[in-house]
Amino acid sequence: MSKTIIISNRLPLQINIENDQLEVTPSVGGLATGLKSFHKEGDSIWIGWSGMPEEEIPGHLIEDVKVKAKEEDCIAVNLTSEEIDGFYYGFSNRTVWPLFHYFMEYTESDDWYWETYKKVNQKYAEEVLKHYEEGDHIWVHDYQLLLVPNMIREHAPDAIIGFFNHIPFPSYEVFRTLPWREEVLEGVLGADLIGFHTYDYERHFLSSVSRILRHQVDFNEITLPDRIVKVDSFPMGIDYEKFEKAALNHFKNTAEDKSELQRRLDHHLKTTPDAKLILSLDRLDYTKGIANRLRAFEFFLDKYPEFIEKVRLVMLAVPSRSNVPQYQRLKREIDELVGRINGKFSTVSWTPIWYFYRSMPFENLVDLYTSCDIALLTPIRDGMNLVAKEYIATRTDHTGILILSEMAGAAHEMNEALLINPNNFDQIARTLKQAFEMPKEEQIERNKMLQKRLKRYSVEKWAQDFMKSLRNTEDNRQAFEAM
Numbered sequence: 365m366s367k368t369i370i371i372s373n374r375l376p377l378q379i380n381i382e383n384d385q386l387e388v389t390p391s392v393g394g395l396a397t398g399l400k401s402f403h404k405e406g407d408s409i410w411i412g413w414s415g416m417p418e419e420e421i422p423g424h425l426i427e428d429v430k431v432k433a434k435e436e437d438c439i440a441v442n443l444t445s446e447e448i449d450g451f452y453y454g455f456s457n458r459t460v461w462p463l464f465h466y467f468m469e470y471t472e473s474d475d476w477y478w479e480t481y482k483k484v485n486q487k488y489a490e491e492v493l494k495h496y497e498e499g500d501h502i503w504v505h506d507y508q509l510l511l512v513p514n515m516i517r518e519h520a521p522d523a524i525i526g527f528f529n530h531i532p533f534p535s536y537e538v539f540r541t542l543p544w545r546e547e548v549l550e551g552v553l554g555a556d557l558i559g560f561h562t563y564d565y566e567r568h569f570l571s572s573v574s575r576i577l578r579h580q581v582d583f584n585e586i587t588l589p590d591r592i593v594k595v596d597s598f599p600m601g602i603d604y605e606k607f608e609k610a611a612l613n614h615f616k617n618t619a620e621d622k623s624e625l626q627r628r629l630d631h632h633l634k635t636t637p638d639a640k641l642i643l644s645l646d647r648l649d650y651t652k653g654i655a656n657r658l659r660a661f662e663f664f665l666d667k668y669p670e671f672i673e674k675v676r677l678v679m680l681a682v683p684s685r686s687n688v689p690q691y692q693r694l695k696r697e698i699d700e701l702v703g704r705i706n707g708k709f710s711t712v713s714w715t716p717i718w719y720f721y722r723s724m725p726f727e728n729l730v731d732l733y734t735s736c737d738i739a740l741l742t743p744i745r746d747g748m749n750l751v752a753k754e755y756i757a758t759r760t761d762h763t764g765i766l767i768l769s770e771m772a773g774a775a776h777e778m779n780e781a782l783l784i785n786p787n788n789f790d791q792i793a794r795t796l797k798q799a800f801e802m803p804k805e806e807q808i809e810r811n812k813m814l815q816k817r818l819k820r821y822s823v824e825k826w827a828q829d830f831m832k833s834l835r836n837t838e839d840n841r842q843a844f845e846a847m
């Protein structure tokens with residue numbers, strides 16, 4: 365029977381070693397959390413990195429890593445520290461990530477990063493080829509593996525290959541600055557179907573293909589000498605039921621079942637019943653606009669001092685890519701901003717910001733989603749932003765207000781949210797005030813519409829649509845051969 369082979373840089377499970385024992389935790393990030401439900405339900409295997417450098421896995425535990433991964437239908441690709449430096453911290457996160465998010469000043473062009481990226485992409489492709497059988501569908505994910513589709517195609521010319529990009533694809537004017545632009549496009553074009561979250565990213569990609577490689581592009585099809593490649597947009601959804609159910613269960617918790625975090629949140633609600641909680645939740649990444657968010661919050665408190673002691677920003681920043689200098693600088697900047705704002709506004713009984721720099725278990729995320737009256741998400745650029753969707757899915761009584769950056773892919777489908785420009789602090793401050801004053805009926809009306817859409821276009825539907833479209837590319841092939 366044919367199967368689906370999923371390939372992404374990271375597996376949905378992160379393996380660590382504590383006291384000579386393997387510890388398995390779920391990976392953080394939209395790709396892993398979103399795709400996990402599709403993987404669980406379907407007949408698929410998932411190939412990716414376990415999250416640890418190969419040298420740090422003691423010899424006697426290597427087999428255990430394989431077994432742990434296998435229990436979850438996963439296959440771990442081992443990467444050495446050097447490969448992680450050049451491929452992951454290097455080309456993926458110092459070249460492609462900043463460039464594709466329009467942070468050109470952060471983009472580095474380094475030959476060694478590029479050479480390592482090619483080598484590691486080859487490693488992933490070889491792992492896929494080891495498990496590939498005729499009739500299987502191969503689904504390659506994200507910007508860390510842009511060359512993999514063509515590397516597979518070279519050895520399995522008839523394979524059915526899909527590629528999905530989870531981050532923005534930049535405009536031609538930005539993409540063309542990449543020294544390896546031709547190789548990158550040729551790598552992706554090894555796929556039969558290429559998917560993006562939004563129509564804009566799709567258009568930018570098609571424009572780069574036609575202007576850089578001069579291939580014929582008709583509407584959303586690219587004609588290569590030997591094949592037709594289809595490009596389309598598939599906005600990724602969430603496992604709606606999982607979040608809805610978790611929220612409903614959360615409300616059934618007795619006092620003893622409650623987490624320490626929830627008790628603190630409850631205490632806040634009890635002691636300051638007319639104060640509101642604003643949620644800020646992301647990986648600590650410069651694309652997420654966390655520093656802007658803090659500055660806008662400060663601007664809000666300066667502009668509307670009547671909200672002092674009536675509001676608290678609960679900010680969870682999950683450590684991410686901490687070997688990259690920009691992430692280290694951002695961490696320092698955020699520490700300073702939080703300290704400064706808390707110092708400036710705190711009273712003896714109140715601090716405006718609660719700041720957590722750590723990863724939290726799923727239950728705590730649900731505590732935060734369900735307890736916060738407002739979610740303030742202000743990315744400067746974001747491929748999608750699943751946190752926005754998760755927040756809405758957990759609002760089972762339909763209250764709550766989402767303030768979302770118009771630069772997030774999710775904004776295209778979430779018109780009923782309060783959309784803001786993350787660089788306009790005055791607009792953010794005014795929108796926060798609007799959120800504070802929004803009647804419950806209006807919140808319910810907006811959220812019901814958002815929820816209906818999110819429920820319908822869940823991650824399951826997203827994956828089904830992509831796979832259906834991928835299967836349809838077989839017809840394209842036959843049509844091409846008949847030409």
Ligand code: ADP
Pocket residue numbers: 391392393394395397398645646647680682722723724725726729748749750751752754
């Ligand atoms: P990105 O993929 O850029 O990290 P998204 O908002 O699309 O951004 O996805 C983030 C995902 O990571 C969400 O599914 C969210 O639930 C998950 N997540 C965020 N913070 C945590 C955390 N502290 N612990 C576990 N999962 C988290």
Ligand code: F6P
Pocket residue numbers: 374392393394395396506507530531684685747
């Ligand atoms: O969604 C974008 C993304 O880069 C995913 O590819 C990745 O899984 C996630 O964010 C988290 O990043 P990282 O794997 O670098 O920790």
